[in-house]
């Protein structure tokens with residue numbers, strides 16, 4: 085062995101050289117600074133061709149600056165989404181308290197699978213999960229859960245428990261040809277299709293219940309579906325309700341869904357399915373649970389107070405759920421990956437146990453120390469717990485309340501402005517979230533009338549297609565003429581989730597997620613629409 089060279093490698097890459105690290109870190113921060121003067125959207129064009137053709141690896145050992153240089157163009161060419169003009173979707177900016185947490189986590193690099201690999205980081209996960217559980221379930225005795233890489237996986241955990249509940253032994257024996265279904269709403273996130281496929285249920289057996297105009301699952305149709313399914317001798321593994329749909333922020337009625345599910349299961353003398361709530365985006369409304377509507381400490385307007393009151397009423401029903409998905413990397417403004425899967429009652433985790441035959445339930449100690457006994461993952465990052473606890477205690481409950489209330493204010497303002505334009509129509513006027521979905525038709529058209537005809541089923545297919553084409557055309561026109569330094573970046577959805585007479589409804593979309601987005605941005609949107 086070349087001892088001298090080896091020692092150099094160890095000294096460079098396995099010994100912490102503070103000065104060099106700080107220097108490089110500062111360079112990254114300076115790049116962020118410089119970037120803030122540019123328009124959002126990535127300040128470098130992509131070069132995918134060479135990414136595959138030239139995946140170079142240095143031959144000789146180098147230093148930390150080589151590491152920096154290897155990734156810098158890609159770092160520079162990536163938008164950090166701090167710009168107030170980003171309204172496309174529920175995406176970043178991550179807050180800087182979360183950064184402190186995330187960096188601390190990376191410095192220790194714990195693996196949350198077992199206590200012996202992660203020590204107090206595992207304890208921090210218990211704390212973070214319990215903090216979030218108390219927020220969403222409000223009063224809960226024995227919540228438990230884990231962090232994982234995203235809402236998709238959190239939903240997968242919920243679906244998995246449901247299958248095991250109605251088909252015990254499925255973990256070892258598989259589905260054994262059982263007729264088994266899962267239920268979601270027509271406005272649910274596509275991740276539910278992913279889990280139905282990956283869990284072996286099959287996407288054909290994930291049944292979506294159409295939503296009403298509020299983008300909430302139609303409860304009569306849910307009842308009929310469950311009744312019919314049981315009569316056809318199908319097993320119902322789970323209902324995944326959506327608490328805040330991704331496009332229009334529709335809210336399923338959790339308490340009513342619970343009542344209907346339990347009633348139908350009882351009539352059919354079948355085990356109760358899992359009621360999992362996909363709260364990936366909507367969970368953040370729970371920060372407002374204790375906002376005092378009478379004292380109104382933030383001096384919110386009457387309209388916003390009404391929205392907060394409605395949010396409180398919806399959130400109260402979450403305690404009826406068996407489990408929930410909380411994406412802290414969405415409206416917790418945390419870093420990826422920070423999704424939490426939380427069960428309302430700890431004993432439900434027994435359904436995830438790897439060797440159920442041997443261990444019918446976990447002892448307290450095992451739960452606490454070895455989540456790997458039931459988690460999908462073997463190696464699990466701790467970014468989630470670090471991001472959550474750093475953010476919650478940096479920003480504080482009141483801070484979060486203010487941030488959420490600001491989002492609601494901006495969304496409301498946007499809706500108000502659009503409702504003054506006759507050729508525009510807000511599709512989710514009553515929703516309680518930061519999302520606005522709307523139509524923009526050519527001037528002279530009456531958007532409200534056209535919408536009512538669509539809902540009534542009196543709009544011809546030709547007219548409908550023409551209007552939708554006009555709307556997309558206007559959206560593209562705005563994109564090609566906007567001033568990237570001043571005009572907000574919006575998005576376009578082909579289906580908002582409400583499909584009257586089975587026709588999907590497209591819309592322009594804006595999500596008021598970024599706390600820096602102000603009224604000026606909204607005024608510019610009005611201006612850009614008026615001048616199309």
Ligand SMILES: *Cc1c(COP(=O)(O)O)cnc(C)c1O
Nearest residue numbers: 234235236273275330362364365
């Ligand atoms: C974003 C989202 C998901 C998926 O979550 P990821 O963290 O992106 O995997 C699931 N459900 C809803 C409602 C979402 O908005």
